[in-house]
Amino acid sequence: MDKFIFKRKLPVWKLILGCTALAIGIISLLSSFKGFILMGMGVFFLLVEGSEFDFKNNRYREIKSILGISFGKWKPIPNIEYVSVFRTNETTTLRQLSAEANVTNQIIKLNLFYNTNQKIEAYNTYDVDDAFRKAKEIASILNIDILDATERESKWL
Template sequence: MKNYTYIEKVSFIRSIIGNLLFIPSFLALIFINFRYGPILFLFYLFIAYWGIFFISTEGLEFDFQNKKHRKLFSVYGINFGLSWNYFQDLKYIALVETFVKQTFGGRGFGATATTTVSEKTVKINLFDQNDKYQTLYFANNRIEALKIATEIKNTYQIEVVTNF
């Protein structure tokens, strides 16, 4: 059996902004003159970090032979993987379209501004024989979730259940 790797694509605007932040700040870090002090070093390091944040993306890697998967982070096509997670004998895959809400601000003693951002995502759950689920991934849209689910479906010959 083969391994399957899925990496999300970075949008054109994010890649332009990320490269405009990362490349000049990285060059400035290399050629920095230390007599100006460590403040400029920290400033360029901070800008380089945000550049990497914009150009990085995430994904999944499956090892179907050993029944394990891991989350990947990718920067310029170089993949960094986290630890492997094993899954049991699969019964079916469930694709659930949900809204994810995230609230920013509003913590502390004084009155502060808060905002709530919500986005529509597709949650991919793997169900084992005991109907216990393991959340595999949050995909950005239905097409990406169906790509991942059909790859698992074709390998293990199991059913895909959706709510859309």
């Protein structure tokens, strides 16, 4: 594995809404300036964040992706000390005109630590086994240890 790419999954409703707004915005540009607003909304809905690691060239970047086209500035990979896999909660706020609700989901994160306490967020998932598979791949490439912090007592693997 020379490259490792993680992008958050785009929900289907955002994909449909974003493509529709983008298409209508492009068509509207022919008749009015309001097409820019719709195009902006489309881009906002289609924007996906993530990270990309190029282990062959020893570099990484935090990416923003729109319809498969990724943008981000490459940085050299620092001297990674270990990979940490841990559980945390991800809260999403849903708003309506008269109400607001917070939805909390448990998520597994994979971070690469360097300089004792600095981190690079490498991967997010809802599946523990998937997180450990990715951690093992990265740990074997970088020849580093894995810290399992998914339970109350952390342990080195």
